[in-house]
């Protein structure tokens with residue numbers, strides 16, 4: 001019930017339009033009843049009245065309700081669909097805005113297909129709550145009360161009989177159908193989400209599926225899921241059919257019962273016989289208003305299940321809470337970064353990835369973080385960007401605890417290029433301008449030059465306006481990486497973080513690019529995270545991370561002299577490079 005009330009609360013801004021839609025829905029039902037009941041009366045009365053002039057008013061009522069029914073239905077559809085479409089738009093934006101602060105920490109448990117399914121299907125399910133549940137329910141209640149009142153004017157027994165059948169049709173049948181299809185709504189949502197996930201995974205991973213010869217088995221998996229979904233839909237169709245048949249049966253039984261009950265009072269002249277057809281047709285029209293309730297109850301189950309899923313996600317507390325009264329980051333041209341006794345685990349109580357990190361990165365200095373794979377290098381970056389907060393310890397930017405700063409302020413001071421930078425399915429220009437939409441054409445050209453992209457772009461058919469495909473798939477790995485570098489350079493933030501920024505480049509290009517980056521690093525505090533110990537002599541400090549601890553730190557020469565882990569990594573790498581050069 002609380003869930004339903006919460007879902008209904010989203011209708012508040014549309015209160016007037018919803019009331020108008022309900023009013024029009026009721027008017028449609030009234031016209032329908034008026035048309036049928038008056039037609040019944042007219043046919044009976046025409047047989048016995050001597051002059052057609054006595055029937056002028058009923059004839060006008062029939063005309064008016066006939067036209068009015070079409071008009072009211074048309075207006076009802078316009079108003080109710082208008083509200084629903086506006087609401088859908090709002091709900092999608094609302095959901096997106098609520099999941100944004102959850103990224104990336106609380107979102108990583110969901111797959112992109114699953115999120116898409118929530119954003120599209122579940123929200124679409126909610127439209128039924130407003131379109132196919134509320135209005136039909138209110139209209140059905142009003143019509144039932146009206147029928148009871150009109151029938152009671154003739155005889156109270158007839159009124160109770162009509163009420164009983166209407167309640168059986170409007171409540172009993174849907175409840176029975178709801179009971180039978182109780183789990184099916186949830187199962188259908190799940191089956192649809194599973195199918196989406198596999199289809200999206202299949203499209204995104206098509207190359208690998210083909211390369212590993214798994215395309216057929218993936219296709220079979222999708223066929224299986226499709227089959228499950230179809231089975232659930234078939235079972236729902238059977239329940240629907242049964243529900244429809246029961247409704248028809250009840251309607252006919254109701255008509256028969258009213259005919260039987262009305263006959264004695266007509267014979268006794270307690271009721272004028274001319275009204276018999278009026279009563280029967282009135283009841284038939286009332287049943288028409290009740291019929292959508294069966295579907296409404298089914299939709300209610302689906303909508304509640306969809307709402308439950310959506311709320312489950314949006315109610316997840318974000319891992320990071322933006323400061324309500326943000327402190328200013330002390331302004332300066334270059335920034336200092338400080339880790340004080342920082343420890344971190346991705347999951348509360350889970351394995352600790354960083355242990356007591358104490359590190360001071362001086363303003364304008366260049367620090368390389370190196371270490372074996374999985375030692376926690378990228379995790380340090382995630383803490384700087386506040387994608388997660390340290391489990392204990394403090395991270396300071398220019399002396400200010402980053403938790404006290406606003407997220408927007410903090411992130412605007414950092415230019416980051418990680419090994420999995422996302423390129424959007426757009427043009428190169430669009431991907432670059434993401435960093436600074438107001439950048440001029442000259443600035444764009446400058447960063448393209450610096451990232452050594454000029455030749456590549458000159459070769460492309462539409463230059464900067466070339467569409468690069470999903471995740472930049474129409475470019476080579478190195479080209480994608482250089483676009484990401486150009487984008488970071490365009491941001492021109494005082495802190496530069498390069499996380500394996502040159503990993504996809506060949507040695508020569510990498511050295512050339514590091515030369516360029518060298519000049520760019522001059523007025524910035526730079527953190528270079530890398531596996532490859534290239535141009536390390538340019539760094540002011542090298543921090544060697546191992547199993548989440550600072551193993552050693554110093555300059556390139558100092559670390560080589562101590563003959564520790566860094567020296568071993570350096571020796572091993574140079575051995576591999578020598579081998580590569582010998583092979584060439």
Ligand SMILES: Nc1ncnc2c1ncn2[C@@H]1O[C@H](COP(=O)(O)OP(=O)(O)OP(=O)(O)O)[C@@H](O)[C@H]1O
Nearest residue numbers: 108346353371372373374375376377378379380531
């Ligand atoms: N989002 C995450 N959730 C849970 N564990 C994670 C997450 N990201 C990384 N880890 C774990 O944290 C550890 C450190 O990962 P991290 O990416 O920081 O290492 P790294 O030194 O950058 O490795 P590489 O050089 O291979 O990129 C790894 O054991 C990894 O499995």
